[in-house]
Amino acid sequence: MxxxxxxxxxxxxxxxxxxxxxxxxxxxxxACAAAFLVVLFGLPIMNYLAPEFMGQRVGxxxxxxxxxxxxxxxxxxxxxxxxxxxxxxxxxxEVVNAATGNEQRKS
Amino acid sequence: MIDPWILAFSAITVIATIWMGFRSAKSSKSASDxxxxxxxxxxxWNASAISGEYLSAASFMGxxxxxxxxxxxxxxxxxxxxxxxxxxxxxxxxxxxxxxxxTIPDFAEGRYDSPIFRKIAVCFVLFIGFFYTMPQMKxxxxxxxxxxxxxPYWVGVAVVGAVITLNVALGGMKGITLVQAxxxxxxxxxxxxxxxxxxxxxxxxxxxxxxxxxxxELAAPPALVETVGTVxxxxxxxxxxxxxxxxxxxxxxxxxxxxxxxxxxKAATAAGLSPEESKPLSLLYTFSLIVxxxxxxxxxxxxxxxxxxxxxxxxxKRTTMWVMILIGVFYVFPPIFGVLGRNFLPELYTATGxxxxxxxxxxLPVLIREKYGILGSVLSGITCAGAFAAFMxxxxxxxxxxxxxLAHDVYGRMLxxxxxxxxxxxxxxxxxxxxxxxxxxxxxxxxPLEINFMVGQAFAIAAASYFPLLFMSVWWRGMTxxxxxxxxxxxxxxxxxxxxxVNASTLALDKGPMGKxxxxxxxxxxxxxxxxxxxxxxxxxxxxxxxxxxGLMIVISKMTKATVPSDIRMKMLVLHAPEKLGLKQEYIDExxxxxx
Numbered sequence: 001m002x003x004x005x006x007x008x009x010x011x012x013x014x015x016x017x018x019x020x021x022x023x024x025x026x027x028x029x030x031a032c033a034a035a036f037l038v039v040l041f042g043l044p045i046m047n048y049l050a051p052e053f054m055g056q057r058v059g060x061x062x063x064x065x066x067x068x069x070x071x072x073x074x075x076x077x078x079x080x081x082x083x084x085x086x087x088x089x090x091x092x093x094e095v096v097n098a099a100t101g102n103e104q105r106k107s
Numbered sequence: 108m109i110d111p112w113i114l115a116f117s118a119i120t121v122i123a124t125i126w127m128g129f130r131s132a133k134s135s136k137s138a139s140d141x142x143x144x145x146x147x148x149x150x151x152w153n154a155s156a157i158s159g160e161y162l163s164a165a166s167f168m169g170x171x172x173x174x175x176x177x178x179x180x181x182x183x184x185x186x187x188x189x190x191x192x193x194x195x196x197x198x199x200x201x202x203x204x205x206x207x208x209x210t211i212p213d214f215a216e217g218r219y220d221s222p223i224f225r226k227i228a229v230c231f232v233l234f235i236g237f238f239y240t241m242p243q244m245k246x247x248x249x250x251x252x253x254x255x256x257x258x259p260y261w262v263g264v265a266v267v268g269a270v271i272t273l274n275v276a277l278g279g280m281k282g283i284t285l286v287q288a289x290x291x292x293x294x295x296x297x298x299x300x301x302x303x304x305x306x307x308x309x310x311x312x313x314x315x316x317x318x319x320x321x322x323x324e325l326a327a328p329p330a331l332v333e334t335v336g337t338v339x340x341x342x343x344x345x346x347x348x349x350x351x352x353x354x355x356x357x358x359x360x361x362x363x364x365x366x367x368x369x370x371x372x373k374a375a376t377a378a379g380l381s382p383e384e385s386k387p388l389s390l391l392y393t394f395s396l397i398v399x400x401x402x403x404x405x406x407x408x409x410x411x412x413x414x415x416x417x418x419x420x421x422x423x424k425r426t427t428m429w430v431m432i433l434i435g436v437f438y439v440f441p442p443i444f445g446v447l448g449r450n451f452l453p454e455l456y457t458a459t460g461x462x463x464x465x466x467x468x469x470x471l472p473v474l475i476r477e478k479y480g481i482l483g484s485v486l487s488g489i490t491c492a493g494a495f496a497a498f499m500x501x502x503x504x505x506x507x508x509x510x511x512x513l514a515h516d517v518y519g520r521m522l523x524x525x526x527x528x529x530x531x532x533x534x535x536x537x538x539x540x541x542x543x544x545x546x547x548x549x550x551x552x553x554x555p556l557e558i559n560f561m562v563g564q565a566f567a568i569a570a571a572s573y574f575p576l577l578f579m580s581v582w583w584r585g586m587t588x589x590x591x592x593x594x595x596x597x598x599x600x601x602x603x604x605x606x607x608x609v610n611a612s613t614l615a616l617d618k619g620p621m622g623k624x625x626x627x628x629x630x631x632x633x634x635x636x637x638x639x640x641x642x643x644x645x646x647x648x649x650x651x652x653x654x655x656x657x658g659l660m661i662v663i664s665k666m667t668k669a670t671v672p673s674d675i676r677m678k679m680l681v682l683h684a685p686e687k688l689g690l691k692q693e694y695i696d697e698x699x700x701x702x703x
Contacts, residue, residue: 029197044393047366055321060313068182073435084424091685
């Protein structure tokens, strides 16, 4: 193969780092997605199983219309906000992790 | 009988758009400016631009029309359009940005070291793109037919198509970014201000909804009598709202305001099933629709490309957050138009095509002309301006991404890799004309179809092709080129074929010219009546085509395990490791090293 960069055996290029990195990222993404999907798919199910409850009037709206037409949007924003904050923290932590890992390998 | 205010506002929007496009054309001379806006756009501009491009004719006109026509079920569209962005953010935006390929076909080639795969990916940019341009063209035709009464639908389509194609051919994407950003704000203004005025005149959102009788509620008080079949002038109850009577073919209140209404139970009702029997089928339809819209957003090629205009991954994430806020706030408003339209402009139910509910956004403000004179025209002019902003910005975005795929990927990489930059720019312009022309042609065919519905189909195709590709490529290292290709092709083509089939059978029913063109497909409608389940699965293919695509990807990749790219670990690192670690540069260097 062409030129190997000198520290291809270091921690950053190791299987361990990649595996941990992807696992942590996926876990965060899946957790946020799950929170969102539960409500997203839950709503039709609620409409199906409990139509009178979902059809009750709230300030002129039916409950289900209020949820789907208005309240869903702030809900999505909140999840997005949480994800962005956590993923940026995760990223910073990974940089630190990579540096420590490299140190450990050298010593 | 052209209304001068409406014409004036629309003309100003169009002229401003073109002017901005030409102005930016002067400063976009290099090929890279043409393709990804010089990669130097700030979060605020980019978020406005993405939102502007995202809010197409479907968002602006189509949702209101669909809510008016079908009620509650239509609300899934705006919600899922917004939610799809969340999916994008959670799973795809970060890694894709880190990988840094110029276009999605570039990503496909880079991830799998496969020029063949690039060709396949480019095809899908075009397929999905055309399904998405058709509803924009309908929006254009409808709006122009509204402003110039008596103007044939196809003329509107042709004129708008020509103007935008010219804009794109001369300005590329850099011009578009500025235009898109401004047009978001035009649209936001155009959808909200008229609503505030109309709500002030006609009563609040909730109050208007309360006029629609839900199942289990007592009939409306005598003062709000609805007369089915004949138009009655209702007496205005003290402190109440006078609602206009519904025509015969309008969906009744109880269906309209409830879940599992006309939209999702169409097939079942046509097959003669009882409400109880059709509910499970409607639930299935709802789920499939949700999957299509949520996964489809993450797979739309013209949206994904925008991520490459951010300077770094953190900016990309912030941009996405802002996009979600900007579009979420927008999406609260179109359904209100639908609700008000049902109460106060129900004659739209009796018309179809470009004269039907799809134009409620344009026409509703005119109602207050009686009491408030010019204000009605001004507001209608504003919504028309918004409509122009909507389909112009989306169409130009699509045109750029489709032209980019054809010019950059097909011509620049596959046919003539040694082409000069000047050659490429020329090719870009010719490709823009070609694709613009095809879009206009297809646009003239779709007048009888609902704007929002067609967009949903584009999403379904993207959901079954690009979404599985991106999602699996980013998160599973075991993917091989063959697995990805076969999965994407099968899922995408199945979804496309189903959607086209359903459209053809719907067009066959049209009483106008399209009905004659598509008579061959009329027999299909009897088949649908006999098999409502199959109709639902064909109309909303996501629930089976997305798993099909993903399943095939997994199975075939496992079977072709040996062809996993040899530097897969490096590729995955580039996708996932923080940009600060500099692995991307290393990757590029290695690629260049290996090439010599």
